[in-house]
Amino acid sequence: MVAMMSRRQLRRAAGLGGLLLLAAAVYLPAEEAAEDHTALSRTLYQQATTAQSFEQLNRVIAEVDALRGRVTNPQLVRYLTSLEAWVLHRRGEAYVKQAAEANAAGQSAMGRQLDGKAMEDFDAAVKLDPQRWKSYHHRGVCYALAGDFPRALSDFTKTIELRPEYESAWFNRGEIHYEMGAYAQAIADYDEAIRLQPQDAGFFNSRGHAYSQLRQFDKALEDYNRAVELDPGNPQRITNRGDAYRSLGHWEQAANDYRQAVNLDRRFGRAFQSAAWLMSTCPDEQFRHPQLALRAANKAVELDGAQDYIYLDTLAAAFANSGQFDKAQNVIRRAIQLAPAENAQPLRHRLALYQSGKPFRQSVDAADKRVADRAAANR
Structure with missing residues (x-):
């Protein structure tokens, strides 16, 4: 079992x-x-x-x-x-x-x-x-x-x-x-479901998640776009698309989607979490906002992330981005304790950065892994 x-x-x-x-x-x-x-x-x-x-x-x-x-x-x-x-x-x-x-x-x-x-x-x-x-x-x-x-x-x-x-x-x-981790087989089944019912946003959304797991983010973005077209008022769909934009380094489009998702639902913690991660870790300085990132990260944890290692990882990144490295270390240690063993290594790497007084800056490759992890956690 x-x-x-x-x-x-x-x-x-x-x-x-x-x-x-x-x-x-x-x-x-x-x-x-x-x-x-x-x-x-x-x-x-x-x-x-x-x-x-x-x-x-x-x-x-x-x-x-x-x-x-x-x-x-x-x-x-x-x-x-x-x-x-x-x-x-x-x-x-x-x-x-x-x-x-x-x-x-x-x-x-x-x-x-x-x-x-x-x-x-x-x-x-x-x-x-x-x-x-x-x-x-x-x-x-x-x-x-x-x-x-x-x-x-x-x-x-x-x-x-x-x-x-x-x-x-x-x-x-x-x-x-x-x-069960059989993402290619999942996509084949989603393909048939979509062929039979091409107006179901959930079908496209799930196939987008599977493409994300395979790091095929262009295809994931196409599916998330279609899901948003079919279900335009759904903040989860929009946040998923924002995550795909971020994985491809399309920072402005990602920021726009997170902003739209937050405006649609002020109680949707993942939109705050994704926005906070972008504002804390984006390699493009114009999209980093230390105080806004901290507020968004704390709001995400307040809403639904106190036991979610990704939310805590985001809060730690926000602390580090604002120069509060001691707080960043304390929070990332809690995240490491909560994270599945296979996902803990990137968190340990960030802990080492914070211990040396450096914030984390994501690369597109790092964003890829992060988006796949988030897709798996928010199905």
Whole structure:
């Protein structure tokens, strides 16, 4: 089991943080197929289509399962099996909705428990009806949220096999490839999702992140530009584009994007963090502003970065840029403690600079690495 996947990294729909769980109609047994069945089977069908509460769903599932165990007519058995799978899927979606509400209320333990119940229902649905593609997809969502990426990958692949035109399965499989570090494979999946749904800003945004990880910043910039065109009022998209501009040494365009993002949302910490980094470390002096950088860096930490090593790294750079090297050293040491081992070496290099009384100045290459790290941390 790998680390749990953040819900913000997953597609969101109808209250579910994460992978797209659209409420589009799933396969129902055709009503005409029930015409020769018993009156009870027709009654259960009607109850299944109108059930809303857990009590109603539970009762229908129990009654369908009991009837399925009594009948011998093969056609009726197939009908009831498909019906039971569908109602199990519906109950799973109801658990998913409750899990999202619990997580939004800060009840993460309850959310995990409800996600587990949803997974059990989707699992039961595909065992009863192996062609139920949306149950595979939703089970993949649950696996992803639990951090079981290999099983999530398998379920999304199965969904694509059964329903290749379902763009969300391609996108979600791309997200799992991304989380597993398979960026080229992620891009291939995002390509197909975009082909199927070219108006989704999130698809372009995620592909831009994957290109950033591969240091293909020109392509990343193209995708971030398209994401901003499709979703122009989104400060996260604009900040992503600003980071790509910065990685290419386009300082003025980066500064403009950060300014726009801050103006759109004064509570969006990453826009302040990115602006502070540019104003603290830009090799072009005209874009360095020591006092503004300090204010922006402190604002970012105040909003959401107290435990984020990149935010603390930015605050340390702002202190160093203003000549406060003792404070810079103290903050960068905290950042080193919080940083993943593979990302700590650049921070140690900056600590050595601050110990020698020198501020950090980024090169375009350094910006490249930084942007990729930020893309990975803010999906």
